[in-house]
Amino acid sequence: MTTVYVNESTKRELAKVAGELQRNSGERTNFDEAIRFLINFYKEKKKNAALFDRFTEAIPGVSFEQAYEELTTERNKDAKRLERKGRS
Secondary structure (H helix, E strand, O other), X not given: OOOOOOOHHHHHHXXXXXXXXHHHHOOOOOHHHHHXXXXXXXXXXXXXXXXXXXXXXXXXXXXXXXXXXXXXXXHHHHHHHHHHXXXX
């Protein structure tokens, strides 16, 4: 075991996180588990942000207007397909 020093307000907030985890899981949760949960949450959020950035970057050779027009055209087609499917 290692000692980690935090100020009192951080300890209170960590206790709240541990309490919520305990309430959701129905099992006793300690500070180590709460910290590991927060680390995993941070890593997942960071990974999701990287994926979001990757899929929202500019497409070489395609203007914003062209991409937007194609998006709206495809969404309109999807809406029409759903309408026809709903009538069937």
